Amino acid sequence: MHPSSSPTHSSVEDAVSAAVQLLRRARRVVALTGAGLSVPSGIPDFRSPTSGIWAHHDPEVVASIDGFRRSPETFYQWLQPLVRTMQEAQPNPAHKAMTRLQEMGHLHEIVTQNIDGLHEAAGSYNVLPVHGHTQTASCLDCSSRVKTELLWPTVLSGQVPRCNKCESPLKPDVVLFGELLPLAVLHRAKRAMDAADVVLAVGSSLVVYPAASLPQRSLSQGGSMILITLGETPYDKDADVKIEADVADILPRIVEGLNS
DSSP: OOOSSOOOOSSHHHHHHHHHHHHHHOSOEEEEEOGGGTGGGTOOOSOOTTTSTTSSSOHHHHSBHHHHHHOHHHHHHHHHHHHHHHHHOOOOHHHHHHHHHHHTTSOOOEEEOOOSOHHHHTTOOSEEETTEEEEEEEETTTOOEEEGGGTHHHHHTTOOOBOTTTOOBEEEEEOOBTSOOOHHHHHHHHHHHHHOSEEEEESOOSOSTTGGGHHHHHHTTTOEEEEEOSSOOTTTTTOSEEEOSOHHHHHHHHHHHHHO
16 A cells, blocks of 8 residues: 655665565556656656756647647757657666566566657567657658658758658657547556556656556555656655655666565
8 A cells, every 4th residue: 555645764775675675575567657767868858947858949839739730840850859869879777677677577567658769679578658659650641651760861961751652741650749649558558557556657757647647547446656756746645665866776776676
């Protein structure tokens, strides 16, 4: 059962130990990961005041479906440096630790808000990208779909990639503001949370809905929560363990604890 108030531990070491004990006893663990997991890989998060992706851009203008339809040129100008960053990014120790947790049988599904594909690059499986991904792009007019690896050279050259069939702009298969989450993936994520007795939330501010509502499906059935992220979240009082520290340090320590 999760506590009614935020837990306190005398040290990060105690909190890591508490997380290890929860994972050892768990029947089924599901992770929810956010942008903070990929920050150690060099990919900026969204909400940091100076370095976040939204620090200097209005998401409703550059990253909404209406904005894309109105000006795909503006969207791709904003996306260009992020594409370059994602192409250079590699899985960090946190991604690798989550893969290890799966290999050890301590983690089942990974529900991720990230679009960078680093979970899969680290060898993880049962990854549910509820905000879409950057592996493919689609034409909004004729529904043609292509691999984005064929498009990135065009994007990096400052041009808008266009459909070979109808010449309309191609949009990466990520969820923009004003779009619905991919329903099949969302339904799988809901089922995963319904079956989980421990939710491992990592690197997420847990403020972007509907993804942020997913842990409540487990908590409402008496599930426990391990929360590893910087800053406050709406779930702080629900978490059995809250650790505010570098995810690339903490997750490998949890793996080490489970191995001992």
